[in-house]
Amino acid sequence: MKFKTNLTLLGLLTLLFSYSTFALIGDSEQPINIESNNQSLDLSSNVVTFTDNVVITQGSVKIHADKVVITRPNDKEKAKNKKETIEAFGSPVKFQQQLDNGKIVYGDANKVHYDLGKEFLTLIGNAKLKQADSRINGDLITYDVKKQQLKANGNGASRVKTVLIPNQLKSK
Numbered sequence: 001m002k003f004k005t006n007l008t009l010l011g012l013l014t015l016l017f018s019y020s021t022f023a024l025i026g027d028s029e030q031p032i033n034i035e036s037n038n039q040s041l042d043l044s045s046n047v048v049t050f051t052d053n054v055v056i057t058q059g060s061v062k063i064h065a066d067k068v069v070i071t072r073p074n075d076k077e078k079a080k081n082k083k084e085t086i087e088a089f090g091s092p093v094k095f096q097q098q099l100d101n102g103k104i105v106y107g108d109a110n111k112v113h114y115d116l117g118k119e120f121l122t123l124i125g126n127a128k129l130k131q132a133d134s135r136i137n138g139d140l141i142t143y144d145v146k147k148q149q150l151k152a153n154g155n156g157a158s159r160v161k162t163v164l165i166p167n168q169l170k171s172k
Contacts, residue, residue: 027059027097034068046072054088060098065090065112083117092126106130109141119145127152133165
């Protein structure tokens with residue numbers, strides 16, 4: 001019975017959080033649309049900052065934040081294979097994405113960091129991921145897209161909480 005539970009959890013996590021495998025086909029090829037009340041661009045450091053009611057959409061991906069900072073590497077950093085990073089801040093940052101199976105994954109955190117080169121997502125502070133009624137809550141959630149590995153941590157005062165609804169884990 002324990003083996004079956006672990007397999008179910010692994011199946012949920014793989015299904016729930018694997019952007020590269022299960023994201024809606026074509027999302028990454030869609031235009032990125034960013035709306036905000038304010039935008040600033042620092043050409044010398046290759047940093048663009050969007051503030052106040054930031055809404056980002058790309059295909060089925062939707063992100064709402066108070067502030068988003070996108071940093072692109074300069075020529076020296078490009079030579080070291082450093083890639084773009086995206087940081088979003090909010091109370092909380094909220095995002096959602098439709099998966100190929102039609103289900104929608106929701107998430108939120110006080111801060112979201114995504115390293116495009118490493119394909120590594122970090123949710124910091126009151127981090128939550130949810131699909132239907134199944135969810136994971138923690139202070140810190142990380143997801144390595146390439147390795148398809150998710151880790152969730154509490155902060156000492158609060159523990160990681162996971163709720164699995166077995167009949168919702170089955171793919172349709």
